[in-house]
Amino acid sequence: MIVISSREFRDNQKKYFDLIDKNEQVIVQRGKNQSYKLVPVLENEMLMTEAEFYAKIDKSLQQFEEGKFTRIAKEDFKTFLGL
Structure with a gap:
């Protein structure tokens, strides 16, 4: 360092x-x-504009309203997050 x-x-x-x-x-x-x-910004951490961010949120909400989501148990979610 x-x-x-x-x-x-x-x-x-x-x-x-x-x-x-x-x-x-x-x-x-x-x-x-x-x-x-x-620290370097990795390719999978690319930043997005505010407009892109809100468009992604809107798309996710639309998918949820259309039932296009997967429900997972709380413990599975914690495992997924590494908690």
């Missing part, structure tokens, strides 16, 4: 992004009381 200042990160962003791509953990310290962990 590498801990760097925000100034160091600004000055050498490419260097630290390359390290992150090689699975190195990079923490950026901002002031005395704030720090941030930099």
Whole structure:
């Protein structure tokens, strides 16, 4: 794990992004009381716009209303979530 200042990160962003791509953990310290962990966004975690998010919710609600869903037991759901 590498801990760097925000100034160091600004000055050498490419260097630290390359390290992150090689699975190195990079923490950026901002002031005395704030720090941030930099992690890559994986393909399956792609971000969506607010409009896309609401469209996905609307589609899910429509599928539910049409009976296109699977009911699972509470314990099975906990297992699915790894709880």
